[in-house]
Amino acid sequence: MNITRREILRFVGGSALGILLTPVPWKALDDSAIWTQNWPWIPEPVRGESSYKLTSCTLCSASCGLRARCIGNQPVSLSGISAHPLNSGALCSFGIIAHHLRYHPARLSRPCRISGKAGASGSTAMAFDELLLEVAAAINDASASSQTVAIVDGRPGRTASHLFQQFAAGLPNGKYITAGESSLEILGSMFEKPPGPLAYDLDNSKMILSFGVPLLDRWGTPARTARYLQKKSEGKQRIIQVETLQSRTAGMADRWIPIRPGTEAAFALGIAHVILKDKLFRDASKDIAEFETMIAAYPPSAVAEICGVSQDFIRDTAREFSANRPSVAVIDGSANSRHALAAVMALNILVGNVGRKGGVVVHREIPSPVALSKNKMSPISTLDAIPDHSIRAMLIDESLSGSSLPDGLLQKKLTGNGILVSLSPFVTERPFCTQYVIPSPVFLESLAELTGQADRESSSLSLSAPLVPEPAGMVDPIQFIQRLGSAAGVMNIDSGTTEELLKKRMTAIYSEKRGSIFNASNGQTSELKGLTSPDELWNVLFAGGCWMDSPETVRSLPAVRLTSVSTADRIKNIPPESNQLLLLPCAEDVIYRNSEISPLMSKVGQESGLRPSGCKVYLQTATGDALGLTDGCRVMLQTKKGSMQAEVRLDPSMMPDVAAAYSALNQQNIISLCEMNQDASLQPTPVKIQKV
Amino acid sequence: MESNEKKPRYGMVIDLDRCNGCGNCTLACAVENNVPPAHENANERTGITWMRVQKVDNNRPYPENRSVYFPLTCQQCDHHTPCESVCPQKAVEYDTETGIVAQIPVRCLGCRYCMTACPYHARYFNWWDPEWPKGMETALNPDVSTRMRGVVEKCNFCHGRLQAARAKAAVEGRRAIADAEYIPACAESCPTKAIYFGNLADAGSEVSRLAKEKNSFRLLEQLGTEPKVYFRSEQSWVHEQMNAKLKTAEKEKIHG
Numbered sequence: 042m043n044i045t046r047r048e049i050l051r052f053v054g055g056s057a058l059g060i061l062l063t064p065v066p067w068k069a070l071d072d073s074a075i076w077t078q079n080w081p082w083i084p085e086p087v088r089g090e091s092s093y094k095l096t097s098c099t100l101c102s103a104s105c106g107l108r109a110r111c112i113g114n115q116p117v118s119l120s121g122i123s124a125h126p127l128n129s130g131a132l133c134s135f136g137i138i139a140h141h142l143r144y145h146p147a148r149l150s151r152p153c154r155i156s157g158k159a160g161a162s163g164s165t166a167m168a169f170d171e172l173l174l175e176v177a178a179a180i181n182d183a184s185a186s187s188q189t190v191a192i193v194d195g196r197p198g199r200t201a202s203h204l205f206q207q208f209a210a211g212l213p214n215g216k217y218i219t220a221g222e223s224s225l226e227i228l229g230s231m232f233e234k235p236p237g238p239l240a241y242d243l244d245n246s247k248m249i250l251s252f253g254v255p256l257l258d259r260w261g262t263p264a265r266t267a268r269y270l271q272k273k274s275e276g277k278q279r280i281i282q283v284e285t286l287q288s289r290t291a292g293m294a295d296r297w298i299p300i301r302p303g304t305e306a307a308f309a310l311g312i313a314h315v316i317l318k319d320k321l322f323r324d325a326s327k328d329i330a331e332f333e334t335m336i337a338a339y340p341p342s343a344v345a346e347i348c349g350v351s352q353d354f355i356r357d358t359a360r361e362f363s364a365n366r367p368s369v370a371v372i373d374g375s376a377n378s379r380h381a382l383a384a385v386m387a388l389n390i391l392v393g394n395v396g397r398k399g400g401v402v403v404h405r406e407i408p409s410p411v412a413l414s415k416n417k418m419s420p421i422s423t424l425d426a427i428p429d430h431s432i433r434a435m436l437i438d439e440s441l442s443g444s445s446l447p448d449g450l451l452q453k454k455l456t457g458n459g460i461l462v463s464l465s466p467f468v469t470e471r472p473f474c475t476q477y478v479i480p481s482p483v484f485l486e487s488l489a490e491l492t493g494q495a496d497r498e499s500s501s502l503s504l505s506a507p508l509v510p511e512p513a514g515m516v517d518p519i520q521f522i523q524r525l526g527s528a529a530g531v532m533n534i535d536s537g538t539t540e541e542l543l544k545k546r547m548t549a550i551y552s553e554k555r556g557s558i559f560n561a562s563n564g565q566t567s568e569l570k571g572l573t574s575p576d577e578l579w580n581v582l583f584a585g586g587c588w589m590d591s592p593e594t595v596r597s598l599p600a601v602r603l604t605s606v607s608t609a610d611r612i613k614n615i616p617p618e619s620n621q622l623l624l625l626p627c628a629e630d631v632i633y634r635n636s637e638i639s640p641l642m643s644k645v646g647q648e649s650g651l652r653p654s655g656c657k658v659y660l661q662t663a664t665g666d667a668l669g670l671t672d673g674c675r676v677m678l679q680t681k682k683g684s685m686q687a688e689v690r691l692d693p694s695m696m697p698d699v700a701a702a703y704s705a706l707n708q709q710n711i712i713s714l715c716e717m718n719q720d721a722s723l724q725p726t727p728v729k730i731q732k733v
Numbered sequence: 734m735e736s737n738e739k740k741p742r743y744g745m746v747i748d749l750d751r752c753n754g755c756g757n758c759t760l761a762c763a764v765e766n767n768v769p770p771a772h773e774n775a776n777e778r779t780g781i782t783w784m785r786v787q788k789v790d791n792n793r794p795y796p797e798n799r800s801v802y803f804p805l806t807c808q809q810c811d812h813h814t815p816c817e818s819v820c821p822q823k824a825v826e827y828d829t830e831t832g833i834v835a836q837i838p839v840r841c842l843g844c845r846y847c848m849t850a851c852p853y854h855a856r857y858f859n860w861w862d863p864e865w866p867k868g869m870e871t872a873l874n875p876d877v878s879t880r881m882r883g884v885v886e887k888c889n890f891c892h893g894r895l896q897a898a899r900a901k902a903a904v905e906g907r908r909a910i911a912d913a914e915y916i917p918a919c920a921e922s923c924p925t926k927a928i929y930f931g932n933l934a935d936a937g938s939e940v941s942r943l944a945k946e947k948n949s950f951r952l953l954e955q956l957g958t959e960p961k962v963y964f965r966s967e968q969s970w971v972h973e974q975m976n977a978k979l980k981t982a983e984k985e986k987i988h989g
Binding site: 070071074075077079080082083084085086087088089091112115116117118120121131132133134137138140141143144145146257258259263264266267270287289290292293299640641642643644645647648649661662663693694695696697 | 751753754755756757759760761763764765767768770771775776777779780782786790792793794795796798799800801802822839840841842862863864865866867868869870871872873874875876877878879881883918921922924925926
């Protein structure tokens with residue numbers, strides 16, 4: 042049989058056509074789609090049996106109870122404990138992805154020294170013992186030359202905090218500094234004697250007058266918005282938000298009063314003026330007449346001009362604030378001058394909100410055996426009280442995120458050869474000094490203690506249990522201060538491991554038999570005295586529970602000095618010149634830059650906002666039109682401090698004549714263009730905007 | 734409860750007056766469904782976020798300007814589901830038992846017809862292989878597979894959670910599942926309780942009651958696709974804006 046070339050071609054062609062009529066090509070297509078989706082480099086989830094563990098979040102002092110779903114020992118998701126009295130099942134956007142923190146690219150694995158300019162080139166890894174010796178030498182040098190050694194605590198009230206106080210007390214010029222809620226610290230300083238730890242009792246307040254505090258988005262417990270909406274529907278709570286920008290809180294509040302940037306103090310003093318003139322006050326301070334004279338320059342007519350609002354807003358707010366007791370005035374301590382904080386706190390004093398349920402309350406001290414030990418403790422100081430350029434060595438505990446002090450203020454306080462020692466899970470570079478960074482465990486890796494509640498009627502204490510093993514070489518705050526004390530010859534620090542010291546504290550709390558205890562395992566809250574032993578208390582807290590102190594009984598408070606509100610730096614009527622706007626530095630993009638968040642937080646913002654595309658400046662549409670600017674165009678921002686390019690966004694919600702600027706990632710910070718107050722808070726700064 | 738007589742139609746009502754734009758829904762969704770962090774080259778069109786929170790304002794100048802936050806996700810069209818009807822690969826599946834429109838990535842060829850057809854821009858294409866920071870892949874949800882470059886993905890009302898609830902019910906000898914047993918991650922994580930989820934076919938359910946309220950509406954209702962995601966607001970300007978045109982203040986402005 043002869044096979045011709047033509048027959049071969051026919052066979053091949055027929056086969057090719059025939060195969061198309063079979064399932065083979067379609068199956069191959071389908072399978073190839075599946076195969077190509079199973080490349081070995083595509084991560085696959087680890088399978089295994091699910092279990093649930095209960096603990097408390099350490100990311101802020103809200104101490105939310107949470108439930109971790111684990112595969113083996115690995116947490117794969119977090120959710121709130123619905124019956125928890127502090128967070129009612131709600132978690133914030135940082136907390137809901139906090140189990141990713143241990144994988145953050147900026148995680149620090151070894152102690153290091155960072156000197157010169159910020160950047161990897163200036164960073165040197167070193168052994169912990171070697172680092173301790175260098176820091177101890179600097180501390181001894183400071184002691185010999187009568188320079189200050191300061192230890193800054195972002196979460197006061199912990200057992201570690203008491204050890205820090207002992208360390209500071211053991212040095213000739215040691216200072217223990219807290220970075221808590223500064224508005225309450227200001228209020229505390231207005232009393233003739235320290236009244237004790239102060240807190241806002243927001244849940245029991247009938248009216249909250251908020252000066253820029255993000256009450257309904259990220260301040261304090263994430264459950265507040267749901268609680269507020271419920272109370273609002275029942276007519277039990279009102280929020281008035283005084284703020285330049287239409288923030289999320291401003292958008293949800295009962296009333297939003299937009300004022301010019303930096304005029305919070307003037308607005309508060311205007312309200313105080315109305316309260317005094319209309320005899321709406323309930324305070325009997327000795328110096329009230331003197332205070333009235335001091336603020337005579339702030340009648341509603343003048344304040345309306347300064348703040349850019351109607352006089353009626355000022356009068357109505359004053360009357361409402363006074364009539365709806367218990368009410369409370371709150372202000373964002375991190376973004377305002379001490380002058381503004383004092384002016385707002387004076388409102389609380391004037392209408393008798395201090396020491397009153399629903400106003401500003403005094404918390405009872407949480408029992409601590411360390412605080413009562415024979416070792417002396419340093420008193421609490423503030424950074425403001427320390428002279429500039431006097432701190433030779435500053436130790437900062439950043440192992441738990443929370444309140445922090447602005448870099449500008451830290452820089453001002455350090456001597457020329459000053460060092461900064463930071464205990465942190467992440468690389469935190471401050472370019473103005475030699476910095477030592479010691480790696481600490483991150484959330485879910487170590488035993489941590491949570492105290493506080495600056496927004497609740499009474500304080501609480503929770504424990505965060507380690508759910509995953511910590512990497513080698515991590516140092517917790519108690520180990521850190523004990524070993525540094527030993528290296529520097531400071532011997533008056535209580536000994537014991539973190540667990541031993543915390544267990545002693547449980548015994549001290551148990552022996553007081555006060556307060557209530559929430560058991561996360563069964564969702565029940567009961568009296569502490571119903572527990573049978575300190576070990577039982579420990580076990581309940583270790584499993585996501587929470588101890589809540591009983592509220593302080595009403596007692597007479599020390600006398601208060603209203604005249605400590607300074608009116609010296611009276612806010613001028615701004616903007617000062619034509620063709621100038623007021624520059625308002627904003628911090629929204631900071632959430633993407635902050636190392637203390639999961640990389641997944643990149644999902645929340647716009648993708649373009651994640652790239653170093655330069656600063657963005659938001660202008661009112663009419664303001665932009667008047668300057669000949671269009672949405673998306675590039676401009677030069679020029680202030681007395683410098684200049685910077687930015688991209689324009691026109692936004693109808695913006696106040697006229699205000700330029701709200703957001704720094705972009707890895708770019709020059711907008712703050713460098715702003716003028717600073719003596720206390721390192723930012724002043725609204727005139728800015729010229731020119732198209733480039 | 735799932736009814737033997739009437740099949741469930743799972744749906745959602747989002748109360749815009751309660752949403753504070755915190756982004757918890759976006760993040761909980763990403764954790765539940767193993768959506769990776771944004772790729773370094775991603776922009777607003779190419780990034781993947783099954784649930785995006787967009788800011789919408791009344792377009793009035795200061796000080797009358799007001800805004801709300803809109804969590805936008807797949808609207809789970811119930812009628813002539815556009816993405817399903819155009820998919821050549823049957824990679825989009827409308828589940829007649831639940832009304833859930835699901836995406837089956839392993840069938841997807843990446844033609845993106847479905848993205849073109851979707852009136853809500855709720856579908857996302859994987860332009861890059863998924864990547865997590867080193868070690869973070871150990872924290873992925875084992876109930877949901879990762880997807881590779883070249884396929885489309887979208888919200889499926891956390892279908893894995895429905896399967897888990899059904900499996901649990903089966904083990905316990907039940908055919909029906911209770912409403913509380915199946916809640917998508919976004920609804921579960923919302924701290925302000927702005928997202929209600931449940932069976933729209935159950936006249937007694939909270940979600941069904943809210944969907945029928947006069948303050949509730951659906952996006953692009955005039956297209957007739959019967960979306961199962963409802964929004965509600967007591968602010969009249971929100972309804973006026975929706976009737977005119979959905980104007981997004983942020984996400985539709987591409988500056989990437």
